[in-house]
Each structure stands twice: as C-alpha cells, then as structure tokens.
Amino acid sequence: MNLWTTEIREQITYIKMAAWEALGVDAVFSGRPGGGSLPPYHSLNLALHVGDESETVLINRARLLEILGASTRQMVCCQQVHGTRVQRATRSDAGRGTLEQSSAIPDCDALLTDSPGLFLAEFFADCFPLYFFDPARRVVALAHAGWKGTMGRIAEKTLKEMNRCWACRYEDVKVFIGPGIGSCCFEIQPDLARRVAEEFPHHPQLLRRENGRTTWDLALTNSVILAGMGVKPENIQDCGLCTSCHPELFYSYRRDGGITGRMGALIGLRW
Numbered sequence: 277m278n279l280w281t282t283e284i285r286e287q288i289t290y291i292k293m294a295a296w297e298a299l300g301v302d303a304v305f306s307g308r309p310g311g312g313s314l315p316p317y318h319s320l321n322l323a324l325h326v327g328d329e330s331e332t333v334l335i336n337r338a339r340l341l342e343i344l345g346a347s348t349r350q351m352v353c354c355q356q357v358h359g360t361r362v363q364r365a366t367r368s369d370a371g372r373g374t375l376e377q378s379s380a381i382p383d384c385d386a387l388l389t390d391s392p393g394l395f396l397a398e399f400f401a402d403c404f405p406l407y408f409f410d411p412a413r414r415v416v417a418l419a420h421a422g423w424k425g426t427m428g429r430i431a432e433k434t435l436k437e438m439n440r441c442w443a444c445r446y447e448d449v450k451v452f453i454g455p456g457i458g459s460c461c462f463e464i465q466p467d468l469a470r471r472v473a474e475e476f477p478h479h480p481q482l483l484r485r486e487n488g489r490t491t492w493d494l495a496l497t498n499s500v501i502l503a504g505m506g507v508k509p510e511n512i513q514d515c516g517l518c519t520s521c522h523p524e525l526f527y528s529y530r531r532d533g534g535i536t537g538r539m540g541a542l543i544g545l546r547w
C-alpha cells in the first residue's frame with residue numbers, strides 16, 4: 277500500500293507522506309513544475325548553490341512553505357557535501373541557510389530534531405532523501421544519501437544519532453525513501469561495482485548486470501542497511517520513483533549533464 281500521495285497546489289507538484297500527516301508530521305518532496313526559475317533551472321528550483329537567480333529561488337521556497345502553512349524562517353538547511361556527518365538542529369538553528377547558502381549548517385548531510393515547527397530541508401537531483409520519523413519519541417530526521425552517503429552508511433549513522441540523542445528504538449522508527457536515480461538508470465563503473473559487492477557481500481541483488489552494463493539499486497541498498505539495524509521492513513516505504521526517468525517532474529544531475537536545479541525535501545513536526 278502506498279503511504280504517500282502526489283498533490284498539486286498553486287501549480288506546485290509535490291509528494292506528501294500522507295500516512296504521517298495524521299500523526300502530526302509534514303514530510304514532502306517538491307517536484308519541478310510550478311516555479312519561476314528559467315532554463316536550465318526551470319522551474320521550481322529550490323537550491324541557492326547551483327547558479328540560479330537567488331531572488332527567484334527564495335520566492336520558490338516561500339511558495340512551497342506557504343502551501344505547508346509555514347514560512348522559510350522555520351526552515352533549517354545544511355551545506356550538503358556527500359559526507360556522513362549528522363547534526364541535531366534546535367529552534368536556534370531556524371532560518372539557517374534559508375536566505376543565503378553561507379549560513380547553512382556546514383559539512384553536514386543529515387539533520388535531526390525534536391523541535392516542533394522546525395522544517396529540516398535538503399536539496400536533491402538524483403541522490404535519495406531518507407525521511408525518518410519516530411512516533412514514540414516524536415523525533416524526525418532527514419538524510420542525503422547519494423552513492424557516497426549510501427556507501428558511508430549515512431542511514432545507519434542517522435539512526436544511531438537518533439538513539440544517542442533521544443533513546444529512539446529502531447523498531448519504532450518509520451522511514452520514507454523519496455525519489456532518486458533508480459536502478460533503471462544508475463549505471464556504474466566496474467571499480468565502484470566491486471566496492472559495492474565488497475561492502476554488501478550478502479546482497480548480490482543490489483547490483484544488476486545486463487548487456488555489459490552494471491546498475492546499482494541505491495534505494496534497496498538503503499533499505500538493506502535500515503533493516504540490518506532493526507528497522508521493521510513494514511516501516512520502510514520506498515516511493516520507487518526514478519528522477520532520471522521523469523524529466524517533466526524531476527531534475528536529474530546525471531540526465532541534465534550537471535547543470536540543473538534541485539528538488540526540496542522537507543520534514544517537520546507540527547506544533
């Protein structure tokens with residue numbers, strides 16, 4: 277059963293984790309349509325660091341937050357570096373990175389919080405957003421899992437930090453895996469395939485070899501890591517959407533040749 281839905285409001289298309297909304301959590305992933313950015317960033321680009329006009333990006337951000345009944349002052353952003361550093365965000369971090377990239381939390385790829393009204397925000401074009409929610413401890417987290425973050429087990433590090441900060445139990449935690457580059461499109465070179473096979477020796481299904489090309493299933497790899505930590509399989513929801521396969525709906529760093537916009541992933545606890 278799909279726990280998520282696709283919504284269109286004010287011309288903005290976004291994915292919403294509908295099953296969590298009833299539990300007081302907003303978790304969304306913005307699509308590409310409905311914004312004001314011009315090519316090659318058209319149109320709802322939410323990232324300030326990709327060369328787009330900052331004023332347009334700020335308007336795009338404000339419009340998305342307005343749909344959520346919130347303001348950009350409630351967002352907290354980090355300077356994602358494809359690393360595995362995880363940081364707890366508090367109310368005093370609200371607004372960091374929302375009006376300018378320089379104030380975003382540096383060198384960080386996963387954020388967590390128990391503060392209601394704070395929206396953790398990260399930006400994506402092929403890497404996978406991992407949304408975490410512990411309904412027992414009222415904690416949310418968001419991780420940026422591209423291939424480097426996946427190999428570095430950022431999913432595991434995020435869970436461990438949730439446990440360290442709030443004693444979250446892995447069997448309580450729910451995870452939503454948003455859109456990213458699917459195994460249909462994520463072709464990798466033999467040396468990386470070898471590293472994946474070494475890192476996950478008991479899971480040959482993560483790599484697919486066909487017609488001389490090797491593809492890697494990043495979403496499944498993150499599911500394997502999460503399940504290995506004790507997250508219940510029924511608490512892991514993978515939306516299964518490939519960013520590269522849907523140019524009308526998503527930016528894709530690979531497909532678009534590196535110069536493109538970013539979708540936004542946001543998660544926040546309601547007041």
Ligand SMILES: [Zn+2]
Pocket residue numbers: 457458459460461462518519520521
């Ligand atoms: Zn694809």
